[in-house]
Amino acid sequence: xxxxxxxxxxxxxxxxxxxxxxxxxxxxxxxxxxxxxxxxxxxxxxxxxxxxxxxxxxxxxxxxxxxxxxxxxxxxxxxxxxxxxxxxxxxxxxxxxxxxxxxxxxxxxxxxxxxxxxxxxxxxxxxxxxxxxxxxxxxxxxxxxxxxxxxxxxxxxxxxxxxxxxxxxxxxxxxxxxxxxxxxxxxxxxxxxxxxxxxxxxxxxxxxxxxxxxxxxxxxxxxxxxxxxxxxxxxxxxxxxxxxxxxxxxxxxxxxxxxxxxxxxxxxxxxxxxxxxxxxxxxxxxxxxxxxxxxxxxxxxxxxxxxxxxxxxxxxxxxxxxxxxxxxxxxxxxxxxxxxxxxxxxxxxxxxxxxxxxxxxxxxxxxxxxxxxxxxxxxxxxxxxxxxxxxxxxxxxxxxxxxxxxxxxxxxxxxxxxxxxxxxxxxxxxxxxxxxxxxxxxxxxxxxxxxxxxxxxxxxxxxxxxxxxxxxxxxxxxxxxxxxxxxxxxxxxxxxxxxxxxxxxxxxxxxxxxxxxxxxxxxxxxxxxxxxxxxxxxxxxxxxxxxxxxxxxxxxxxxxxxxxxxxxxxxxxxxxxxxxxxxxxxxxxxxxxxxxxxxxxxxxxxxxxxxxxxxxxxxxxxxxxxxxxxxxxxxxxxxxxxxxxxxxxxxxxxxxxxxxxxxxxxxxxxxxxxxxxxxxxxxxxxxxxxxxxxxxxxxxxxxxxxxxxxxxxxxxxxxxxxxxxxxxxxxxxxxxxxxxxxxxxxxxxxxxxxxxxxxxxxxxxxxxxxxxxxxxxxxxxxxxxxxxxxxxxxxxxxxxxxxxxxxxxxxxxxxxxxxxxxxxxxxxxxxxxxxxxxxxxxxxxxxxxxxxxxxxxxxxxxxxxxxxxxxxxxxxxxxxxxxxxxxxxxxxxxxxxxxxxxxxxxxxxxxxxxxxxxxxxxxxxxxxxxxxxxxxxxxxxxxxxxxxxxxxxxxxxxxxxxxxxxxxxxxxxxxxxxxx
Numbered sequence: 001x002x003x004x005x006x007x008x009x010x011x012x013x014x015x016x017x018x019x020x021x022x023x024x025x026x027x028x029x030x031x032x033x034x035x036x037x038x039x040x041x042x043x044x045x046x047x048x049x050x051x052x053x054x055x056x057x058x059x060x061x062x063x064x065x066x067x068x069x070x071x072x073x074x075x076x077x078x079x080x081x082x083x084x085x086x087x088x089x090x091x092x093x094x095x096x097x098x099x100x101x102x103x104x105x106x107x108x109x110x111x112x113x114x115x116x117x118x119x120x121x122x123x124x125x126x127x128x129x130x131x132x133x134x135x136x137x138x139x140x141x142x143x144x145x146x147x148x149x150x151x152x153x154x155x156x157x158x159x160x161x162x163x164x165x166x167x168x169x170x171x172x173x174x175x176x177x178x179x180x181x182x183x184x185x186x187x188x189x190x191x192x193x194x195x196x197x198x199x200x201x202x203x204x205x206x207x208x209x210x211x212x213x214x215x216x217x218x219x220x221x222x223x224x225x226x227x228x229x230x231x232x233x234x235x236x237x238x239x240x241x242x243x244x245x246x247x248x249x250x251x252x253x254x255x256x257x258x259x260x261x262x263x264x265x266x267x268x269x270x271x272x273x274x275x276x277x278x279x280x281x282x283x284x285x286x287x288x289x290x291x292x293x294x295x296x297x298x299x300x301x302x303x304x305x306x307x308x309x310x311x312x313x314x315x316x317x318x319x320x321x322x323x324x325x326x327x328x329x330x331x332x333x334x335x336x337x338x339x340x341x342x343x344x345x346x347x348x349x350x351x352x353x354x355x356x357x358x359x360x361x362x363x364x365x366x367x368x369x370x371x372x373x374x375x376x377x378x379x380x381x382x383x384x385x386x387x388x389x390x391x392x393x394x395x396x397x398x399x400x401x402x403x404x405x406x407x408x409x410x411x412x413x414x415x416x417x418x419x420x421x422x423x424x425x426x427x428x429x430x431x432x433x434x435x436x437x438x439x440x441x442x443x444x445x446x447x448x449x450x451x452x453x454x455x456x457x458x459x460x461x462x463x464x465x466x467x468x469x470x471x472x473x474x475x476x477x478x479x480x481x482x483x484x485x486x487x488x489x490x491x492x493x494x495x496x497x498x499x500x501x502x503x504x505x506x507x508x509x510x511x512x513x514x515x516x517x518x519x520x521x522x523x524x525x526x527x528x529x530x531x532x533x534x535x536x537x538x539x540x541x542x543x544x545x546x547x548x549x550x551x552x553x554x555x556x557x558x559x560x561x562x563x564x565x566x567x568x569x570x571x572x573x574x575x576x577x578x579x580x581x582x583x584x585x586x587x588x589x590x591x592x593x594x595x596x597x598x599x600x601x602x603x604x605x606x607x608x609x610x611x612x613x614x615x616x617x618x619x620x621x622x623x624x625x626x627x628x629x630x631x632x633x634x635x636x637x638x639x640x641x642x643x644x645x646x647x648x649x650x651x652x653x654x655x656x657x658x659x660x661x662x663x664x665x666x667x668x669x670x671x672x673x674x675x676x677x678x679x680x681x682x683x684x685x686x687x688x689x690x691x692x693x694x695x696x697x698x699x700x701x702x703x704x705x706x707x708x709x710x711x712x713x714x715x716x717x718x719x720x721x722x723x724x725x726x727x728x729x730x731x732x733x734x735x736x737x738x739x740x741x742x743x744x745x746x747x748x749x750x751x752x753x754x755x756x757x758x759x760x761x762x763x764x765x766x767x768x769x770x771x772x773x774x775x776x777x778x779x780x781x782x783x784x785x786x787x788x789x790x791x792x793x794x795x796x797x798x799x800x801x802x803x804x805x806x807x808x809x810x811x812x813x814x815x816x817x818x819x820x821x822x823x824x825x826x827x828x829x830x831x832x833x834x835x836x837x838x839x840x841x842x843x844x845x846x847x848x849x850x851x852x853x854x855x856x857x858x859x860x861x862x863x864x865x866x867x868x869x870x871x872x873x874x875x876x877x878x879x880x881x882x883x884x885x886x887x888x889x890x891x892x893x894x895x896x897x898x899x900x901x902x903x904x905x906x907x908x909x910x911x912x913x914x915x916x917x918x919x920x921x922x923x924x925x926x927x928x929x930x931x932x933x934x935x936x937x938x939x940x941x942x943x944x945x946x947x948x949x950x951x952x953x954x955x956x957x958x959x960x961x962x963x964x965x966x967x968x969x970x971x972x973x974x975x976x977x978x979x980x
Contacts, residue, residue, distance in 0.1 A: 018055050021076060025098070028068040031061040031105065038604040041589040041596055042582040043083070043099045047550035049389050049439070049446070050091035050472045051519035051588075052506070053595055054081070054099040061105045063122060063257050067182065070255055073098045074186055079505050082255045084124055084152025086576075087552045089390040090471025091517075092159060092250045095504055100255075103152050104574055109133050110258070117263045118177055123154025123256045128556075130261075139263040142169025145467070146373040149556040154256050159469040160226045160248030164297040164331070164372065167427035171223070171467070173230060173247035175262045181246065181254035184498025188257070191242035198234070198242050201496050208234045211489050218486050224396035224428045224466035228478055228508070229490050250469045251504040253497035267296055267333035271340040272365040273347050276324025276355030280422050281410070283326040285403035286352050287426050290330055293347050298427025299329040299372055304383040305421040309371050312378060312625065316893060318371065319364035322355040328426060329368060370563075372423070374623040379434045380549045381625070382419050385536075387543065388434035389520075391446055391473045395457045396430040396466025405460045406431065412456055416449045430466035440525075440543075443515030450514050454480040475511030520546055523591040531637040531795050532630055535839040542591045545631060547624045548584030554618060555579050559911035559936050565617035565887050568912035572931035573611070580618045580628050583608045587631060600638040609635060611928055613916035614791050615884035616828065620891075629791070630836070636793020645792075651686035652918035653792035656752035656784045656801075659697075663704065663756050666697040689926040693963055695757055702750050702759035706778055710766070743775035744865070746857065747812045747819045751826035752784050753955045761822050761953075764977035765854055769820065771980050772858065772865040777817070783808040785829040791917055795837065802834055802844075810843035813850035818863055821851055822973070824886035824953050825917060832889050853886070853953070854973055855895040871979040874903030876949065878975075879940050881909045881961075883954030884916065895953075895972060906951070911936040913952075915960035933960055941965060951975060 018035055025033040034040075035056045044053045055078075060066040073080040081095030084103050093099075102124030109130055110120040114137045119130055127148040131140050145151055145163040155161070157179070162171045169175065178192035183201075191197035198204050208215065212235065219225070220232030226248050233244035246254055277283040280302050290298055303325045310318050321327065330347055334340035337360065348356045359365040382388050397405045406422065413419060413435065424432035437446045454464055454477040464474040464481055479487050494501070494509040506512035526541040528534045537544040557571060558564035570579040577583075586608040589596040596604045614629035640649070651658070662669045673679045673694045683690050702710075746769060750762045769776050786801030809819055809830075821827030830851040838844035857863045858870065880899070882892040892908070899906050914932030919925055941950060941961065950961055950969040958969035 021056055021072075021078060021098070024072050024076065025056060025058060025069055028072050029058060029060060029065050031065045032057075032059040037595055038577065038586060038607055041586045041604060042576045043086070043101070044094065044589060044595070045519055045550060045585060046083075046086045046088045046091065046093045047390065047552065048089050048091040048094075048471060048473060049391055049519060050094060050517050051522065051592070052091070052094045052096050052517050054095060054097065056098045058098055058100045059104050060100060060102070063106055066100055066102065066106055066255075067257065069098065069100055070182055071186065074184065074502060077500065077502065079502050080255070081504050082123070082154070082158075082251050084155030084158075085126070085147070085150045085552050085555060086550065086581075087147045087151050088155065088159060088471060089393050089468045090465070090473035092469045092471035092504070092507060093155065095506070097502075101576070102154055107152070112137065112139070112263070114139070119261050119263055121153050121259055121261065123152060123157075123259065125153045127151050127153055127156060134263055135266065138266050140266050141261060142166070142175050142264045143172050147552065149558075150552045153259060153261070157247050157256055157259060158250050160230070160467065162224070162425065162428065162430070162467040164299050164425055166223075166425065166467075167291070167298055168294070168296045169264055171226065173233065173244045176243045176247050177260040177262055179243045179246060179254075179256055179260075180258035181256055183254045184500060184503045191246055193239045193241040193243065195240040196242060198240060203496050204234075207489070207492055207496065214483075214485055214489060218482060221461060222396075222398045222429065224425075224430050225463040226467060227464040227470050227474065228482060228486070229493050231489065231493060248469065250471065250507050252494060252508050253503060255503070269334050269337045269340040270296065270331050270361055270365075271334070271337070271344045272359040272368060273330040273332065273344045274322060274357045274359065274368065275328045275330065275348070275351045275353050276322035277326050277328070277353055278324065280326035281403045281406040283324075283328050284406050284426055286328065287399050287402055287429075289350050289352065290328065290347060291399065291427060293332065293343065293350070295330050295332050295347070295427065297329070297331040299424070300426035300431075301327045301329055301372065301423050302421045303327075305379060305423055306371060307383060308378050308381065308421070309374065312623070313374075313620075314891060314893075317367055319359070319367050320357070322357045324353075324355050329372065378623045379421050379423065379432065380547070380551075380623070382436045383421060384419070386419070386436040387546065388420055388436045389439060389446070390434055390549065391437070391450055392453050393432055393434055394424070394430060394466045394468040395433075395453065395462060395464060396428065397457060397460040397462035399427065399429040401460040401462070402426060402429045402431075405457070405462065408456055409433075409453070412449075412452055416445070416452070418445075418449065425466070428466065429462070439518060439520050441521050443518045443521055446518070447513075447515040450474070450477060451480070457481070470511075471507055472512045472517065473514065475506075475508050476514045478508075478511075519588065523588060524593055526591055530641070531634045532836050533839045535836065541634060545584055545587040545591065548581055548588070548622075548626050549624055550581055551623065552579075552581055553622060554581050558621060562908070562910040564621035565615060565884055565911050566621035567618060568613055568615060568914065568932045568935065569611040569928055571911070571935050572928050577608055578611050580622060580626055583612060583628055583631075584626060587635075600635055605635055606639070611925070613884070613912060613914075613919045613932070615912050615916050616888040617884050617912070619832075620888040630833070633790050633793045633795065637795045640793060641796075645794075646687060647685065648687035648918065648922050649792040649794060652688070652921060653788050653794055655788045655918075659752050659756040660782075662697050663701045666699050666701075669697050687923055688921045689923050691926055692921050695959055698756060698759045700759065702755045702762045703782060705759060705763070710763070711778070743773055744863065745775040745777060745817050746863075747777045747779065747809065747817055749779065749783065749809060749819050749821055751821070751823045752782075753826070754822045755782070758955055758958075758971075761971045761973055764971065765820065765822055765973040767977045767980060768854065768973050769857075772868045774865065777812070779808050781808045785826045785834070787825050787829050788918060790829065790833055798833075799837055802837060806838070806841065806843040806847065809847055813846035814843060817850065818857060819847065819851045820854060820857055822854070822953065822971070823955055824853070824883035824890065825956070827851060827853060828885035828889035853890055853894065855898045856890065859894045859898050870898060870902040870976060872903055873899060873975070873979065876904040876906075876975060877945070877947065878904060878906050878949045878951040879909065879937075879944050880906045881913055881937055881950070881952040881954065881957045881969075883952060883957055884912050886953060899972075907940060909937050909940060913937050913954070913957040913960045915956040917956050920956075920960060929960070930964065933964060937961070938964065941967060949975070
């Protein structure tokens with residue numbers, strides 16, 4: 001059989017060898033076997049700086065399936081890389097041959113033995129899944145990296161992951177009981193303590209016996225020494241434990257098929273102590289004294305990182321901190337809350353600082369841990385906003401050397417002219433740090449810094465890696481840390497298990513260069529040209545798509561704990577293609593141009609983006625700030641500019657234009673669409689799914705009602721001042737009567753959807769605002785935000801719509817008059833897309849600043865009415881669906897505070913409704929649209945009681961629920977107006 005060329009630099013076109021490999025794999029494997037360019041693009045990188053395109057991706061359905069694929073690769077002499085969530089920061093989970101993804105199907109918790117306090121799991125099991133199943137028994141898995149809601153236990157074993165609580169519970173290696181594995185020679189065996197499995201590996205006992213002195217002196221010197229192979233576990237005094245020795249070998253010796261893990265009792269009353277110090281180094285100096293108190297966790301947090309969180313997530317997501325430039329977060333436990341508090345006070349007493357704060361378990365403690373969890377993504381940008389890269393992201397030194405190491409590390413960064421925000425597991429001496437290496441065009445700066453940094457960490461007796469493994473990032477540097485004899489022993493150890501170097505080649509033994517196969521330097525620079533400005537990324541589309549560093553938060557179930565909406569299509573399909581990260585990888589391959597070769601028109605790009613709902617949740621939930629909705633619009637813009645577009649772009653993309661026509665004959669339109677043949681024809685012409693129903697058009701639009709009767713009725717009732725009427729069309733901006741001068745003035749902007757399809761919403765908003773005492777201005781000219789033009793990539797048309805909108809709303813905004821938006825997606829355009837499409841127009845910035853939701857207006861200290869309160873809503877019990885754009889751009893905190901403050905009993909959804917504007921209406925999207933709704937919203941509505949209401953400001957959300965469940969929804973304005 002033809003040998004497959006697996007050189008990562010080899011041409012990427014189809015080959016006979018690959019076809020033969022695919023044939024053999026498909027014959028043996030029941031799961032997916034793919035050599036499609038899009039699939040290979042998705043798996044070409046992980047959370048590291050590196051890019052190695054696999055030849056084939058296998059997604060097995062079972063352990064037996066995976067075993068069959070492993071046997072095929074070995075028989076054919078093809079390199080193999082096993083992969084979990086792909087969150088490895090050092091290039092550990094990418095490879096040039098076959099990549100096997102265990103995460104999609106081989107992901108079960110097989111057994112929890114409560115009495116023995118152990119669990120058996122498949123390698124693709126997400127760590128948080130094990131935690132959830134163990135929690136009812138009062139148990140948990142000890143190590144808990146920040147990526148625990150998407151990281152797999154197989155990957156954690158491969159890298160010897162640790163996390164904040166490793167200071168109390170140890171590394172993953174310390175919590176592995178046994179492993180069911182298969183090595184590079186096809187030997188399947190169980191590795192465990194007491195020499196279990198050692199006899200299956202010829203020469204292993206002799207290797208250990210011959211090198212005992214080396215193993216005792218160079219390895220296992222401190223807890224976080226995980227670089228290289230941890231052969232110290234094979235020493236007799238350490239129990240001759242092969243399972244622990246195989247933990248952290250990064251898939252270079254064996255593939256894991258099943259694992260038995262140790263569980264520990266959950267802390268009963270965790271309490272968080274936060275201690276402030278002038279800087280991170282002084283915080284590190286205090287760590288040894290803190291360890292004497294046997295804390296559960298000791299984390300370091302840099303003030304610059306906290307500032308980034310405030311800017312990215314909002315000040316409300318950062319609790320009040322004690323003064324300092326750096327903090328220690330120390331978690332302690334106790335049998336009772338009182339005992340935990342006593343332990344916390346003892347820590348404060350020995351902290352060496354007067355700056356401290358104690359957070360019992362609750363919202364503030366949760367926010368602190370969330371800051372820490374988001375660090376891996378948020379630290380992907382420096383305090384000045386520069387892109388920062390992994391590589392030197394998890395070095396470790398003995399804790400008593402940490403302060404000195406940090407000072408020297410700062411000096412080294414200054415010497416190289418780079419910057420970063422250190423944080424990490426200070427109780428273990430482990431430092432996480434992403435650095436703004438200038439690697440856009442060359443890997444030389446990375447090589448130079450990494451080499452010097454390796455010498456620095458070796459000076460302090462430290463480890464190149466403290467928990468992420470060496471991978472491609474650090475393996476070449478191991479000779480700086482270890483003696484020549486130790487490196488030779490590592491090679492001999494590898495040869496015993498994988499003499500042909502087929503398992504994860506390029507890692508640890510015979511490593512790839514530190515600056516080899518870097519992703520960013522190989523990407524062509526695509527500058528902004530006619531579409532979005534990408535001003536936040538210096539006008540570079542390439543720089544913007546490389547915001548995705550692969551931390552994979554988009555793969556996590558963020559909905560179940562209410563922490564976010566990202567990524568709804570992935571949650572529905574569990575396919576990497578449909579994750580924000582998977583799409584970003586395909587776009588990065590487009591910029592590279594060697595695998596995905598068609599530029600903007602590449603079929604792989606359009607396939608990857610097809611199931612993106614443009615929900616924009618990633619723009620707020622992704623810690624790296626990826627905005628896939630914007631990227632999708634940009635791709636569609638360049639793909640179809642000056643060309644014939646899909647018909648949905650003309651029908652759904654121009655919907656506000658058609659609504660203006662329909663408003664003149666709504667009864668006829670509703671009558672015609674009531675006939676199924678006509679409705680089916682209209683759906684086909686518009687490229688819509690036949691299972692979708694058309695919304696009812698209002699018999700009288702809001703604008704028509706206002707002109708014919710609303711304005712006069714408001715004036716005669718005294719709820720609208722003459723000055724407001726005079727202000728229509730911006731005339732008389734400076735003409736205040738004494739009456740209007742006493743009232744705060746606001747502009748009620750009615751978008752196209754609210755105007756033609758849901759006029760009760762602006763009518764209710766008008767009633768609420770006038771009753772609250774505002775002087776309400778209704779602009780005479782209609783103004784469309786161009787949302788549907790944006791989502792379909794018709795950005796020239798969107799600009800024309802927005803130019804008119806700025807002429808209507810701009811004069812109000814520049815004069816400081818608040819603008820109230822009703823439809824969240826349209827309001828979001830004014831707050832985000834408008835500024836990016838018009839980065840140099842002061843009207844755009846003014847409108848973005850002036851635009852509010854109803855809840856924001858009624859609750860903000862700067863705009864809320866002085867002598868009016870929201871009516872009692874204690875009779876309201878509601879399932880509340882924040883629109884995705886509401887969540888991602890404006891945030892839903894103001895609405896939630898207003899509702900709860902008025903006594904409403906609400907259950908707030910976390911996740912998309914699934915319709916997402918035109919997405920759910922289009923052919924080919926119906927099944928995913930419904931599956932997204934089934935993630936959370938539809939089940940919650942089925943569980944609701946008689947008399948409960950469905951509340952959402954999103955027209956799409958109301959349409960989806962009406963279509964799928966025949967349940968009507970109400971906006972916030974309607975709910976309040978009904979009780980005035």
